[in-house]
Amino acid sequence: MKTQLHQTFNHALSALQDQGIVPADLSPNFKIEHSRDKKFGDFACNLAMTIAKPAKRNPRELAQLIIDNLPADNSIDKLEIAGPGFINIFVKAESQSQIIDDIFAKGKDFGQQPDNGKKLQLEFVSANPTGPLHVGHGRGAAYGAALASLLKAAGWQVTREYYVNDAGRQMDILAASVWLRYLSLCGEPDDTFPSNGYKGDYVWDIAATLHRTEGDKYRHPIADVYSDMPADEPEGGDKELHIDALVNKAKTLLGEVDYKAVFDTGLDTIRDNIRDDLKAFGVEFDNWFSERSLAPQIEHSLKALAEGGHSYEKDGAIWFRSSDYGDEKDRVLVRDNGQGTYFASDIAYHHNKLERGYDKLINIWGADHHGYVPRVNAALQALGADNEKLSVLLVQFAILYRGTEKVQMSTRSGQFVTLKELREEVGSDAARFFYVMRKSEQHMDFDLELAKSQSNDNPVYYIQYAHARIASVMRQLEEKGLEWQRDAADLSLLNSEHEQSLLNHLGRYNETIQKAAAQYEPHQIAYYLKDLATGLHSYYNAHAWLVDEVELRNARLSLILACQQVFQNGLSLLGVSAPEKM
RNA sequence: GCGCCCGUAGCUCAGCUGGAUAGAGUGUUGGCCUCCGAAGCCAAAGGUCGUGAGUUCGAAUCUCGCCGGGCGCGCCA
Numbered sequence A: 001m002k003t004q005l006h007q008t009f010n011h012a013l014s015a016l017q018d019q020g021i022v023p024a025d026l027s028p029n030f031k032i033e034h035s036r037d038k039k040f041g042d043f044a045c046n047l048a049m050t051i052a053k054p055a056k057r058n059p060r061e062l063a064q065l066i067i068d069n070l071p072a073d074n075s076i077d078k079l080e081i082a083g084p085g086f087i088n089i090f091v092k093a094e095s096q097s098q099i100i101d102d103i104f105a106k107g108k109d110f111g112q113q114p115d116n117g118k119k120l121q122l123e124f125v126s127a128n129p130t131g132p133l134h135v136g137h138g139r140g141a142a143y144g145a146a147l148a149s150l151l152k153a154a155g156w157q158v159t160r161e162y163y164v165n166d167a168g169r170q171m172d173i174l175a176a177s178v179w180l181r182y183l184s185l186c187g188e189p190d191d192t193f194p195s196n197g198y199k200g201d202y203v204w205d206i207a208a209t210l211h212r213t214e215g216d217k218y219r220h221p222i223a224d225v226y227s228d229m230p231a232d233e234p235e236g237g238d239k240e241l242h243i244d245a246l247v248n249k250a251k252t253l254l255g256e257v258d259y260k261a262v263f264d265t266g267l268d269t270i271r272d273n274i275r276d277d278l279k280a281f282g283v284e285f286d287n288w289f290s291e292r293s294l295a296p297q298i299e300h301s302l303k304a305l306a307e308g309g310h311s312y313e314k315d316g317a318i319w320f321r322s323s324d325y326g327d328e329k330d331r332v333l334v335r336d337n338g339q340g341t342y343f344a345s346d347i348a349y350h351h352n353k354l355e356r357g358y359d360k361l362i363n364i365w366g367a368d369h370h371g372y373v374p375r376v377n378a379a380l381q382a383l384g385a386d387n388e389k390l391s392v393l394l395v396q397f398a399i400l401y402r403g404t405e406k407v408q409m410s411t412r413s414g415q416f417v418t419l420k421e422l423r424e425e426v427g428s429d430a431a432r433f434f435y436v437m438r439k440s441e442q443h444m445d446f447d448l449e450l451a452k453s454q455s456n457d458n459p460v461y462y463i464q465y466a467h468a469r470i471a472s473v474m475r476q477l478e479e480k481g482l483e484w485q486r487d488a489a490d491l492s493l494l495n496s497e498h499e500q501s502l503l504n505h506l507g508r509y510n511e512t513i514q515k516a517a518a519q520y521e522p523h524q525i526a527y528y529l530k531d532l533a534t535g536l537h538s539y540y541n542a543h544a545w546l547v548d549e550v551e552l553r554n555a556r557l558s559l560i561l562a563c564q565q566v567f568q569n570g571l572s573l574l575g576v577s578a579p580e581k582m
Numbered sequence B: 001g002c003g004c005c006c007g008u009a010g011c012u013c014a015g016c017u018g019g020a021u022a023g024a025g026u027g028u029u030g031g032c033c034u035c036c037g038a039a040g041c042c043a044a045a046g047g048u049c050g051u052g053a054g055u056u057c058g059a060a061u062c063u064c065g066c067c068g069g070g071c072g073c074g075c076c077a
Helices: A002-018 A047-055 A059-068 A093-109 A135-153 A169-185 A201-214 A222-226 A239-280 A291-307 A342-355 A367-382 A419-426 A428-437 A448-453 A459-479 A497-506 A509-518 A523-542 A550-574
Strands: A032-034 A043-045 A076-082 A086-091 A119-123 A157-164 A287-290 A311-314 A317-320 A331-334 A360-366 A390-395 A398-402 A444-447
Touching: A002 A032, A002 A043, A002 A047, A002 A059, A047 A059, A047 A086, A059 A076, A059 A086, A086 A093, A093 A497, A093 A550, A119 A135, A135 A157, A135 A360, A135 A390, A135 A398, A135 A419, A135 A428, A135 A509, A135 A550, A169 A201, A169 A222, A169 A239, A201 A239, A222 A239, A239 A419, A287 A291, A291 A311, A291 A331, A291 A342, A317 A367, A331 A342, A342 A360, A342 A367, A360 A367, A367 A390, A398 A448, A419 A428, A428 A459, A428 A523, A428 A550, A444 A448, A459 A523, A459 A550, A497 A523, A497 A550, A509 A523, A509 A550, A523 A550
Parallel strands: A119 A157, A119 A360, A157 A287, A360 A390, A398 A444
Antiparallel strands: A032 A043, A043 A086, A076 A086, A311 A317, A317 A331
């Protein structure tokens, strides 16, 4: 409808150019917009205002000339000039109601845009497997999953990927933490635990599993573990040195094979837990990519950088010239002790993504990583990608409150609200919707008391209720021994304000998908659905649907069934269910 | 100090590639169930869009300064 009107107005523009009223070389970027208020018609065109200056005429005068030169368009009912020079377009009721059959024809695929032939990879969550997901990860999960669905609907071929940080120091610290708990379960004295170790209960759980299945196989006297150990922080030492020494001691005492067994027990348990947790949250991935599997790729990527002249040696370390590509300074790839940095792994990972042939890469990261974005972009450019290839979308933290009290969160201290807890207390639907209602880069206050105790106030129920209400009316219809027939409907009877406004809203669904996808903003879908629900509820209260007149009843039912389909399609993008009853 | 994000109604937030009288939810106040689900509807009240300049026909929206809040500035991950 919008594009059709745009063409019509373009014709008028060329006519004015032929008459020499408007400069011929002008190609103004004018818009046809949905009017914000019904009294401004269905659409508004700002063409007259955009050409006012080059044509040296006043916009209202030009608007009249445009209208005079508009070719016949039988979907247009009436045109008005308003305000500074808007042309308000009133569309005929019949052409508005076409959308209903459009929705019926496409069903679940209504809203699906044509395949754009491009492959996109979306990496999100990617939390370290050192503990269960907490509510902070939930936002990235909900946002990422919704964005993936949205981009798919916009015509992309989407791959969802989770990058598993299963290498590196934090994992070693987890392994050491598990082992120490395990030693306690074996009966070793446990009056001490490293201040920088992982203290959550889940570590005990993993240790218990290990002890149950393997008995005392990995037991060593605790005195041996703590001999020759640099002091921990509470004793006036350095907690980092202390924990690293403990990790090394674990490796020495256990030996390579046993250490790996303990390590893998921790990793596998937590990774599986994360996967199940996300699945229960309605978030699934196409690919789980292991950092450890990157080893050969790292060499390959470092070589590629070296051959391109993008790295150099200094102070015994190997550096990447990220400053050539807009980063503040160069970054270390390989430490003077010969170990690669996390950054080197990340370069290899992104290099690997490039080599997999995606047209577009999107990463969703916590906002605390924003300082890291320039160097990753620099690496991709050094490896030959253009700087539009990767978009890093930053998700701000949800600041947790219990009432007015801020909740401090730390994985290591084990003090956090898990995603699982949230899911079980407020429900997946409410949690998914709550997260995705906010723009991702907006700081968000997440009051647990509110989310838990007043979950009925969550707008998700408002939308679900609209959907269920339609289902309920259809049940009523059946109980009356009647059935809905599209052929018996006279859609031209849908001429009340409520009906016109609903039809108009349905007509915006496709462009809402396109706009939300282009801006990576699934919250636009949430707002769209909320508005549609408002329209539906108002309509319900203003008009009875199950009326006696056959043509009118079937027309109204056609309209609400079309709405129901859009509720289903939209909610499914957000990962929220559309219940028949509540 | 430098960089990024944010500041809109009592509270939580939309609106931001410039457009008409700045919106919603919640909270407050008052109405609506002999009628398809009241988890709903209708109405009222509530705003110097942090602040000061600039750009122009027009600024919540763009530019700069300032104020306030969050985050980041490692051979950590």
